[in-house]
Amino acid sequence: MTLALETVLAKAGLRVTADEFLTLVEDVAKRLAPAHPEPATYFTPEQQVALTDVGLDLGGLREDDFEPRARELAARAVLLDSALTVSDAARVLDVDTSRIRHRLAAGRLAGWKDRGSWRLPAWQFTENGVLPGLETVLAAMPDDQPALVLAGFMTTPQPDLLLGDAPGTPRAWLLAGGDPRRVAALAAMLGTPA
Template identity: 75%
Template sequence: MRMSPALETVLAKAGLQVTPDEFLTLVADAAKRLAPPSPEPAGYFNLDEQEALTDVGLDLSPHGPADDQSRARTVVAHAVLRDSAVTVAEAAQQLRVDTSRIRHRLAMGRLVGWKDRGSWRLPAWQFAGAGVLPGLEAVLAAVPDDQPALVVAGFMTTEQADLLVDGVPTTPREWLLAGGDPRRVTALAAQLGTPA
């Protein structure tokens, strides 16, 4: 079956080095790894727990059609993050170091990554040329430990109103690449996962 030329164009413009078939496989894989399509939150708790949770204002109602768009965005973001991530060997080659140095940096929290089928994957946003993003170590130290790679990637690649370059909001990654003060990004990164 021939894939849509529109999808090929979108993937090319996004700089993703993947065929449409491979991209759709990544999306399907991401969808399987994330929450089931129609979760029933109440089913995870006994009756006493359900009552206690609803008493404090939590909504345990079933998944609704309005949630589909958000889930679709998350699945696609996860697929793109996974596709654009590099292996330990690729990161070592880019940084011109031994693979053991990359694993050490991961263990020390100086690089971010996740295990995928037993092998490390490192999101590409944290690299810049033959080095790492300026201020990366400070930013990663500020990110709360419970924040997954997808959340950190989303933060680092989404425009922030508090980070202005020539009066225009920019992403934390662009801010750091432009020589912006890493402390501005660390202050924002420390707030990840906290209510607005």
Template identity: 65%
Template sequence: MRPSLSEILARAGLRVDPEEFLTLVEDAARRLSPADPDPAEYFAPAQRAVLSDVGLDLSPRRPEERDSRARAVAAQAVLRDTALTVAGAAERIGVDTSRIRHRLAENRLSGWKDRGGWRLPVWQFTNTSVLPGLEAVLRATPDDQPPLVVAAFMTTPQADLLLGQDPTTPRDWLLSSGDPTRVARLIATLGTPA
């Protein structure tokens, strides 16, 4: 027997009504690229020829192929669902909401405006404070990187950040008193060609 959406959300630790979660998924899907894009349309004829010559398939997705956007849509929905409001962030770190807005204006906290106001990704907080070294990391974060990319970076183990012998996430590195300049150097390269 398949588990219900309510059971899956509960197992994942997401405190959200299933209907609200489905609305988040729908919103995230709408914000992404079209459902059935034609990759060739993104390139000039000369570019298409070169890409085809090196073996890239620029044909539209076939009906039987899995939608590559599904993982991104789910990740975006979870990011939005777990993000804190200004009031939630203020309560978490024990300050007034005006302090949170001030930190957002100064890029000392990361967030985005949503239809209900500011949303702040939870990765940048501990249970009672702001992540140690956060300001240095945010100063180095390229402005063109969306919150989902930054969240993925901060919560994915990085080979250049070792705790003992094991790669760790930038978030865990900072929580273990790791040097924030190492994380800042890594995050500064987001979006740049390898």
């Protein structure tokens, strides 16, 4: 399994050994809330009746169900592994680390604290610096959205952002010179009911 995992990690461009990746996965799994095999326990008996009356199954996961936590766990591990430190970001942008911290505080770069140190998701950087239009997009993103949601949004094709004949990711749209206000309008909707 180690060789297969190392092959997958290399193809994904992750510079980490299989053992290091598995340690990351274990760490992320410990930080996630424990699985709740019985979703009905979240609701009062009255709420349970109302939810089952409209067709929701509160019976919990079956053996043949895909474990949704596994996908989230893998995404979190990759997000953490591919994130830049403040020093890494300073090298990419050719600025002092204090400028990176200032941009984080001003909302001009996205990041989160991990054990007291800033981590900056890689999707917001290019070979030449910062993703074009990033400040416009970040200003529109709701403050309550976690880094994993923002990363998912920026790297998932959106039907409103056509590149040629196909939906493009917000990141690809911005790299292609697309209007950042279109991405910002979509980003502003994160976390709101459809």
